[in-house]
Amino acid sequence: MIEVKDIEKSFGNAKVLKGITTTFETGKTNLIIGQSGSGKTVLLKSLLGIHQPDHGIIAFDGRILSHMDADERRALRTEIGMVFQGSALFDSMTVEENVAFPLKMFTSKTPAEIKERVDFVIDRVNLVNAHHKKPSELSGGMQKRVAIARAIVNNPRYLFCDEPNSGLDPKTSIVIDNLIHEITVEYNITTVVNTHDMNSVMEIGEKIVFLKEGILAWEGSKKEIFKTDNEAVTDFVYSSNLFKKIRKAQNRDDS
Numbered sequence: 001m002i003e004v005k006d007i008e009k010s011f012g013n014a015k016v017l018k019g020i021t022t023t024f025e026t027g028k029t030n031l032i033i034g035q036s037g038s039g040k041t042v043l044l045k046s047l048l049g050i051h052q053p054d055h056g057i058i059a060f061d062g063r064i065l066s067h068m069d070a071d072e073r074r075a076l077r078t079e080i081g082m083v084f085q086g087s088a089l090f091d092s093m094t095v096e097e098n099v100a101f102p103l104k105m106f107t108s109k110t111p112a113e114i115k116e117r118v119d120f121v122i123d124r125v126n127l128v129n130a131h132h133k134k135p136s137e138l139s140g141g142m143q144k145r146v147a148i149a150r151a152i153v154n155n156p157r158y159l160f161c162d163e164p165n166s167g168l169d170p171k172t173s174i175v176i177d178n179l180i181h182e183i184t185v186e187y188n189i190t191t192v193v194n195t196h197d198m199n200s201v202m203e204i205g206e207k208i209v210f211l212k213e214g215i216l217a218w219e220g221s222k223k224e225i226f227k228t229d230n231e232a233v234t235d236f237v238y239s240s241n242l243f244k245k246i247r248k249a250q251n252r253d254d255s
Contacts (some may be wrong), residue, residue: 001026002047002158002190007056009042016042017053018214026190029181029204033195034211035236041162043211044194048080048160049073060158078106081151081189083161083180087143089135089150095122096131099150106154121149125179141172145179152183159184159191165200177203198237201225210236 002024009017016039024030024047032040045051047058049065058065060076068076089098096118103114122131125145135143144164151159161180165173181204184191193200201208205222210233218230225237 001061003059005057007046007053007058009046009051009053016214020216022209022216022219024190024192025207027185027188028206029184030192030207031195031201031205032192032209032211033201038211039214040194040211044160044162047192078154079157081156081159083147083151083164085163085166087147089143089146091135094132094134095127095146098146099153102150102154117153121153125149140168141175144168144176148179156189159189161193163195164193165197170199173197173199174203180204
């Protein structure tokens with residue numbers, strides 16, 4: 001579990017995070033949603049230690065991030081997997097080499113042990129006959145699978161995903177969403193997904209944190225978000241005709 005208590009962050013005179021308090025639960029897909037400029041990315045980077053909050057506490061299973069020394073922070077980083085928005089694969093490396101990179105950097109595993117683990121996670125994300133291909137030879141969905149394999153190769157306790165469906169078609173997005181959820185449950189990971197994709201909310205939103213102008217305006221589950229009367233949430237969620245139809249259908253079912 002990751003606990004966030006009264007986090008504030010400013011850049012110059014602009015206050016971006018305004019006293020956010022929430023928890024990201026273990027074994028669940030926790031989504032951060034909100035419009036552009038709501039503070040989603042700053043919150044995610046604060047969780048990752050890229051930004052230092054001006055006030056408040058971030059704790060990883062009771063370990064307070066701001067109280068950690070350099071060695072403790074390095075140890076924490078080995079427990080974190082990251083899926084970047086653009087996958088961020090090394091173009092000059094094969095799939096196998098990309099996935100093996102964290103093991104070579106952060107562990108003392110033998111080449112045989114590395115190969116065994118790499119083969120396992122590549123198989124786990126359903127990449128077939130892709131070991132020796134370069135990223136440029138893969139589709140966007142396959143590149144995202146490689147990024148997920150690399151993120152979980154070191155058995156992380158915490159998984160962060162920044163807009164994992166960016167640039168993907170709706171069908172592939174659902175596949176990636178479900179893969180992230182399956183891995184979260186299977187390995188009991190605390191997963192935090194920064195997204196603007198409402199399809200992801202519908203698919204895997206077990207815990208949803210909605211930000212508006214740096215404030216935590218609402219939190220709940222994917223079932224609760226379609227029933228809330230919070231105006232900021234409804235304006236965001238039902239901005240498309242698709243979700244207006246969904247709510248009408250749900251209201252009919254409840255009546």
